[in-house]
Amino acid sequence: xxxxxxxxxxxxxxxxxxxxxxxxxxxxxxxxxxxxxxxxxxxxxxxxxxxxxxxxxxxxxxxxxxxxxxxxxxxxxxxxxxxxxxxxxxxxxxxxxxxxxxxxxxxxxxxxxxxxxxxxxxxxxxxxxxxxxxxxxxxxxxxxxxxxxxxxxxxxxxxxxxxxxxxxxxxxxxxxxxxxxxxxxxxxxxxxxxxxxxxxxxxxxxxxxxxxxxxxxxxxxxxxxxxxxxxxxxxxxxxxxxxxxxxxxxxxxxxxxxx
Amino acid sequence: xxxxxxxxxxxxxxxxxxxxxxxxxxxxxxxxxxxxxxxxxxxxxxxxxxxxxxxxxxxxxxxxxxxxxxxxxxxxxxxxxxxxxxxxxxxxxxxxxxxxxxxxxxxxxxxxxxxxxxxxxxxxxxxxxxxxxxxxxxxxxxxxxxxxxxxxxxxxxxxxxxxxxxxxxxxxxxxxxxxxxxxxxxxxxxxxxxxxxxxxxxxxxxxxxxxxxxxxxxxxxxxxxxxxxxxxxxxxxxxxxxxxxxxxxxxxxxxxxxxxxxxxxxxxxxxxxxxxxxxxxxxxxxxxxxxxxxxxxxxxxxxxxxxxxxxxxxxxxxxxxxxxxxxxxxxxxxxxxxxxxxxxxxxxxxxxxxxxxxxxxxxxxxxxxxxxxxxxxxxxxxxxxxxxxxxxxxxxxxxxxxxxxxxxxxxxxxxxxxxxxxxxxxxxxxxxxxxxxxxxxxxxxxxxxxxxxxxxxxxxxxxxxxxxxxxxxxxxxxxxxxxxxxxxxxxxxxxxxxxxxxxxxxxxxxxxxxxxxxxxxxxxxxxxxxxxxxxxxxxxxxxxxxxxxxxxxxxxxxxxxxxxxxxxxxxxxxxxxxxxxxxxxxxxxxxxxxxxxxxxxxxxxxxxxxxxxxxxxxxxxxxxxxxxxxxxxxxxxxxxxxxxxxxx
Numbered sequence: 001x002x003x004x005x006x007x008x009x010x011x012x013x014x015x016x017x018x019x020x021x022x023x024x025x026x027x028x029x030x031x032x033x034x035x036x037x038x039x040x041x042x043x044x045x046x047x048x049x050x051x052x053x054x055x056x057x058x059x060x061x062x063x064x065x066x067x068x069x070x071x072x073x074x075x076x077x078x079x080x081x082x083x084x085x086x087x088x089x090x091x092x093x094x095x096x097x098x099x100x101x102x103x104x105x106x107x108x109x110x111x112x113x114x115x116x117x118x119x120x121x122x123x124x125x126x127x128x129x130x131x132x133x134x135x136x137x138x139x140x141x142x143x144x145x146x147x148x149x150x151x152x153x154x155x156x157x158x159x160x161x162x163x164x165x166x167x168x169x170x171x172x173x174x175x176x177x178x179x180x181x182x183x184x185x186x187x188x189x190x191x192x193x194x195x196x197x198x199x200x201x202x203x204x205x206x207x208x209x210x211x212x213x214x215x216x217x218x219x220x221x222x223x224x225x226x227x228x229x230x231x232x233x234x235x236x237x238x239x240x241x242x243x244x245x246x247x248x249x250x251x252x253x254x255x256x257x258x259x
Numbered sequence: 260x261x262x263x264x265x266x267x268x269x270x271x272x273x274x275x276x277x278x279x280x281x282x283x284x285x286x287x288x289x290x291x292x293x294x295x296x297x298x299x300x301x302x303x304x305x306x307x308x309x310x311x312x313x314x315x316x317x318x319x320x321x322x323x324x325x326x327x328x329x330x331x332x333x334x335x336x337x338x339x340x341x342x343x344x345x346x347x348x349x350x351x352x353x354x355x356x357x358x359x360x361x362x363x364x365x366x367x368x369x370x371x372x373x374x375x376x377x378x379x380x381x382x383x384x385x386x387x388x389x390x391x392x393x394x395x396x397x398x399x400x401x402x403x404x405x406x407x408x409x410x411x412x413x414x415x416x417x418x419x420x421x422x423x424x425x426x427x428x429x430x431x432x433x434x435x436x437x438x439x440x441x442x443x444x445x446x447x448x449x450x451x452x453x454x455x456x457x458x459x460x461x462x463x464x465x466x467x468x469x470x471x472x473x474x475x476x477x478x479x480x481x482x483x484x485x486x487x488x489x490x491x492x493x494x495x496x497x498x499x500x501x502x503x504x505x506x507x508x509x510x511x512x513x514x515x516x517x518x519x520x521x522x523x524x525x526x527x528x529x530x531x532x533x534x535x536x537x538x539x540x541x542x543x544x545x546x547x548x549x550x551x552x553x554x555x556x557x558x559x560x561x562x563x564x565x566x567x568x569x570x571x572x573x574x575x576x577x578x579x580x581x582x583x584x585x586x587x588x589x590x591x592x593x594x595x596x597x598x599x600x601x602x603x604x605x606x607x608x609x610x611x612x613x614x615x616x617x618x619x620x621x622x623x624x625x626x627x628x629x630x631x632x633x634x635x636x637x638x639x640x641x642x643x644x645x646x647x648x649x650x651x652x653x654x655x656x657x658x659x660x661x662x663x664x665x666x667x668x669x670x671x672x673x674x675x676x677x678x679x680x681x682x683x684x685x686x687x688x689x690x691x692x693x694x695x696x697x698x699x700x701x702x703x704x705x706x707x708x709x710x711x712x713x714x715x716x717x718x719x720x721x722x723x724x725x726x727x728x729x730x731x732x733x734x735x736x737x738x739x740x741x742x743x744x745x746x747x748x749x750x751x752x753x754x755x756x757x758x759x760x761x762x763x764x765x766x767x768x769x770x771x772x773x774x775x776x777x778x779x780x781x782x783x784x785x786x787x788x789x790x791x792x793x794x795x796x797x798x799x800x801x802x803x804x805x806x807x808x809x810x811x812x813x814x815x816x817x818x819x820x821x822x823x824x825x826x827x828x829x830x831x832x833x834x835x836x837x838x839x840x841x842x843x844x845x846x847x848x849x850x851x852x853x854x855x856x857x858x859x860x861x862x863x864x865x866x867x868x869x870x871x872x873x874x875x876x877x878x879x880x881x882x883x884x885x886x887x888x889x890x891x892x893x894x895x896x897x898x899x900x901x902x903x904x905x906x907x
Contacts, residue, residue: 012817012818028534028535028537030534030535030654031535031537032539032652034539035537035538035539038537038539038768039537042766042768042769045766045810045812045821046764046766046810061812062812062813063812063820063821065818065820067327068501069326069331069333069500069501069502070331070333070335070336070500070501071500071501071539071540071542072336072540072542072543072648073648073651074335074336074422074424074425075326075330075331075332075333075335075336075500076330076331076335077326077327077331090651092647093651097648097651097652099651099652099654101654122471122818123817123818126818128327129327129328130327130328130448132328133328133329133330133436133446133448136432136433136436137436137437137439137440138440140433140436141391141433141434141436141437142390142391142392142433143437144387144390144391144434145312145315146308146311146312146315146387146434146717146718146721147383147387147717147718149386149387149389149390150386150390151386152345152385152386152388152389152395152403153345153347153402153403155389156397156400156401156402157397157401158397158401159397159398159399159401162394162395162396162397162401163394165392165394166394166396166419166420166426169394169419169425169426169429170420170422170425172425173328173330196392196394197392200392200394202389202390202391202392203392
């Protein structure tokens with residue numbers, strides 16, 4: 001398969017970026033999207049922007065920087081806005097699980113970084129998502145130290161609750177929800193954590209305080225507010241439901257009422 | 260040599276060693292902990308749990324990770340589960356049985372004392388994780404559920420769907436976040452350790468590179484903990500994440516930490532087969548699938564031919580024409596034999612010409628029997644995300660047609676040599692989790708990596724490190740202006756500049772793939788003397804070519820992913836050579852290390868306890884010198900090593 005790629009290039013956070021166009025040929029349909037970018041980078045390093053390599057060695061074009069790691073859809077490191085959709089045209093996958101068979105031969109593919117005030121660009125397609133860590137540091141935990149905890153079976157948890165908690169805990173922290181939201185809201189991400197812990201007896205004690213602290217931090221870091229467009233749920237690679245946003249709002253309101 | 264390697268295993272009864280040891284090692288008072296700095300490198304299960312626990316205790320902790328967030332560490336990808344000797348299923352499990360299974364699974368090449376301790380603390384881990392809000396699978400009564408894993412005849416594996424590693428890591432990461440919020444720990448994401456700094460022979464800090472700006476930084480401490488994972492990526496294609504690397508451990512080796520059993524690498528039997536030249540990594544299908552999946556190839560060569568031509572589908576081959584070779588060869592354990600055994604059996608069938616895909620390197624993992632017995636819904640609940648993952652990659656629906664799988668490099672049992680306190684041969688330098696060698700011998704059992712990472716990080720290191728630091732309470736943190744820091748920083752910069760200056764004609768990946776091919780061919784599932792010698796020659800030639808002809812674009816002082824890769828691959832050449840050397844030295848077959856010269860008539864491993872009942876610990880002697888081999892003899896006081904038997 002052959003493709004035309006329009007890729008966002010940006011040297012660093014302080015410079016303006018622009019789209020560059022590249023062509024790539026003979027890609028197998030079984031190739032993953034990120035492997036396709038590997039091949040492009042190999043081509044760029046060898047050939048630079050010109051078709052023929054110079055006599056001694058590679059021409060040394062600047063490869064496209066992109067985040068990736070596990071390449072099996074669980075680490076949440078990969079991102080990319082592909083043809084106007086977070087993680088590309090397939091549903092319930094991260095970009096690393098997207099394969100070229102989802103595109104048509106000859107397609108032009110536009111590749112952008114996550115675009116959101118909360119995620120400044122570091123280079124090309126790499127963005128800074130440290131805001132997510134900061135939100136979780138504000139309260140995304142249960143306050144227990146190592147050791148001195150009760151036996152794991154001391155508190156039975158109804159299977160339905162545990163399952164629902166697990167549904168929310170499946171979030172990989174990739175940021176697709178923020179990138180997709182027209183307001184740049186992090187509500188789906190934040191609510192998934194709040195909800196996952198609030199559903200468990202262990203997390204109940206701090207539920208109200210947790211919701212309040214995390215929402216406050218999210219607002220402080222410049223993420224937008226939720227206007228219920230549900231776009232985040234549509235693009236979440238892990239199918240996290242917006243019902244968690246409703247649950248978080250409940251926790252949040254309860255906390256505010258108590259104030 | 261015994262004088263050099265003192266494992267410090269406490270004397271006494273097996274079940275009293277750890278209790279006695281804990282009681283007698285020194286502790287540091289809360290007031291003094293505040294004066295002591297610890298660097299933790301890596302934020303997987305080992306690093307995150309250690310950093311959080313040490314921070315809670317009151318030490319001043321700095322934690323480094325190469326990803327943008329501690330949560331990305333590759334522990335997150337562990338699917339199936341974590342073992343613990345809770346005996347919640349009333350199936351006669353016990354600490355002793357978990358210990359015994361692990362020792363036996365490791366083919367009697369691990370230490371009794373360490374492994375018993377691991378089994379002992381396993382139960383605490385489950386308690387800790389539940390308290391943190393890890394949503395483990397539960398029964399309708401609300402109590403924890405278990406599944407079975409390879410090498411065990413009891414159900415002791417706790418799980419959170421097919422994402423157990425993710426949930427455990429999010430638990431440890433949450434504990435870490437809490438410690439960061441309380442200013443007990445400072446995190447340095449997108450930072451890579453490039454060298455260890457020694458002052459008077461003791462670990463006093465690291466040189467790190469800020470991967471965003473390219474700046475080189477000096478960090479000093481009273482102790483350094485490596486939790487930097489394994490080195491499976493030396494093979495290029497593995498189930499490891501793309502950024503997983505062996506460099507932190509390798510550079511520490513070059514600073515004097517011994518490297519133990521480097522040849523012990525685990526090949527996981529159930530990975531999605533290689534599809535082409537451009538493939539960047541291999542995807543694991545969890546061992547838990549072997550609870551319900553049955554592994555087979557056709558009995559008849561003609562069916563194999565038809566499958567390869569795509570003239571028939573697997574589901575069309577009648578039951579009687581299928582060879583469920585694990586059930587046939589190992590009736591007692593069947594599809595749940597340990598990983599090394601299952602991998603070799605797959606290779607044996609494929610070598611005999613029964614591989615079921617175009618490349619001849621694949622076998623079936625079939626769920627049709629289980630779907631008939633339990634219904635599709637149950638199978639979907641148990642493995643839904645794995646089935647989805649498989650379908651996304653291969654475009655084949657595993658509810659209808661069996662999965663195709665083949666072995667791939669997954670985990671490295673070898674690593675930095677550590678004593679019972681998890682300290683390397685460099686005073687003040689610790690190694691935990693996959694980065695050390697200590698608990699899995701020649702083969703790791705499934706669901707035990709998570710157990711070991713968290714055991715080390717939550718419950719062992721936070722105790723044992725005090726014994727060393729108790730001596731340091733009067734000592735000021737090392738000055739980063741010390742010549743040792745200066746020298747280490749200069750060496751790091753020189754090396755980067757050298758890589759950037761080559762401007763040759765091949766990319767880093769090109770050389771990495773070549774190295775991977777050599778490793779897989781000669782230092783992979785089956786090894787022999789001539790092949791290993793050839794591997795060493797070829798690796799040396801390739802390494803030379805790399806240093807003459809690689810092209811690394813860009814500058815050192817910027818975000819430069821190619822430069823990161825180049826430095827790691829440069830280390831992989833050296834590490835790969837040491838793996839081959841170690842494999843050459845060990846003329847026996849044990850665990851994941853299969854020497855073709857050493858096998859029984861029916862193709863099983865032949866151990867040589869007379870000559871090789873030892874840990875091979877290698878000491879660096881300089882760039883052009885052969886490393887020295889030190890032997891730590893393994894004394895089996897409590898278990899009598901026997902031939903591993905999974906047949907009856």
